[in-house]
Amino acid sequence: MKHKTRSSCPICFSLELFGDKWSLLILRDIILFDKKHYHEFMDSSEGISTNILADRLQKLECAGLIKKKQNEENQKKFIYAPTDEALDLLPLLIEMTLWGVKHNPEIDASQAPPEFIKKMIKDRKRFIKNIRIKFK
Amino acid sequence: MKHKTRSSCPICFSLELFGDKWSLLILRDIILFDKKHYHEFMDSSEGISTNILADRLQKLECAGLIKKKQNEENQKKFIYAPTDEALDLLPLLIEMTLWGVKHNPEIDASQAPPEFIKKMIKDRKRFIKNIRIKFK
DNA sequence: CTGTATCCTTAGGGATACTG
DNA sequence: CAGTATCCCTAAGGATACAG
Numbered sequence: 001m002k003h004k005t006r007s008s009c010p011i012c013f014s015l016e017l018f019g020d021k022w023s024l025l026i027l028r029d030i031i032l033f034d035k036k037h038y039h040e041f042m043d044s045s046e047g048i049s050t051n052i053l054a055d056r057l058q059k060l061e062c063a064g065l066i067k068k069k070q071n072e073e074n075q076k077k078f079i080y081a082p083t084d085e086a087l088d089l090l091p092l093l094i095e096m097t098l099w100g101v102k103h104n105p106e107i108d109a110s111q112a113p114p115e116f117i118k119k120m121i122k123d124r125k126r127f128i129k130n131i132r133i134k135f136k
Numbered sequence: 137m138k139h140k141t142r143s144s145c146p147i148c149f150s151l152e153l154f155g156d157k158w159s160l161l162i163l164r165d166i167i168l169f170d171k172k173h174y175h176e177f178m179d180s181s182e183g184i185s186t187n188i189l190a191d192r193l194q195k196l197e198c199a200g201l202i203k204k205k206q207n208e209e210n211q212k213k214f215i216y217a218p219t220d221e222a223l224d225l226l227p228l229l230i231e232m233t234l235w236g237v238k239h240n241p242e243i244d245a246s247q248a249p250p251e252f253i254k255k256m257i258k259d260r261k262r263f264i265k266n267i268r269i270k271f272k
Numbered sequence: 273c274t275g276t277a278t279c280c281t282t283a284g285g286g287a288t289a290c291t292g
Numbered sequence: 293c294a295g296t297a298t299c300c301c302t303a304a305g306g307a308t309a310c311a312g
Contacts, residue, residue, distance in 0.1 A: 214294070
């Protein structure tokens with residue numbers, strides 16, 4: 001199942017892999033929020049429905065962005081983890097986060113940003129490195 | 137016309153403004169490819185249709201990401217330009233470009249990347265600065 | 273717990289004709 | 293040239309029931 005490419009533009013190529021309504025949020029959950037299990041993605045506040053989640057997990061796996069492994073102890077449990085290609089999206093996720101923080105008028109500038117955002121601002125390289133280490 | 141927000145996540149917020157099939161490509165055209173006119177967007181190789189383009193231009197304007205001005209000489213000509221908020225997307229566009237270049241298997245690694253990609257790799261800060269100057 | 277399988281609705285988008 | 297206005301269609305997504 002190859003994806004059709006609208007053009008040779010790298011931005012367009014990227015968008016075709018994770019430029020839909022849900023894929024990047026799942027990647028965010030896996031990479032930034034440490035989520036590993038199906039029910040954890042279901043629990044995200046955006047409220048994805050189960051059929052869509054199953055579909056996106058499969059597509060992301062096909063695209064080589066996530067790996068699915070069985071839990072050793074519990075055969076019924078599956079663990080989702082990011083591939084190296086997905087971890088390469090960290091700078092993109094960071095930029096998108098920073099842009100959102102800066103330009104969302106609903107966010108009260110006086111209120112302190114979440115801890116992980118402070119960390120990614122303070123020392124981005126370290127932030128990325130720590131996450132990479134976690135998934136080694 | 138306010139946009140509904142699925143969550144308080146900044147990534148989600150960003151995606152709701154330009155996370156569809158076309159918006160970011162239009163922003164790419166305006167910011168990176170120097171396009172200004174309706175017909176130039178129409179000419180992009182992805183082949184957007186005219187009704188969709190009109191719709192996206194309007195939504196991007198509502199979202200405060202582009203400005204529409206009349207051409208002085210020709211009343212019928214309109215010029216589209218990025219706002220400062222849109223120019224703040226430059227790092228994101230760059231990261232997405234780099235990710236796409238790195239992970240698109242169709243791109244022959246032996247073939248040299250386009251000139252503007254070389255520039256954004258070689259000196260990103262300068263690349264961003266030059267574009268910002270252009271739109272001053 | 274981790275999904276399938278259905279059913280149904282809607283938004284998004286393509287094609288095309290037309291307009292000042 | 294820079295769009296509107298329609299029409300139509302499909303893919304995407306929501307709700308829900310159910311299964312191993």
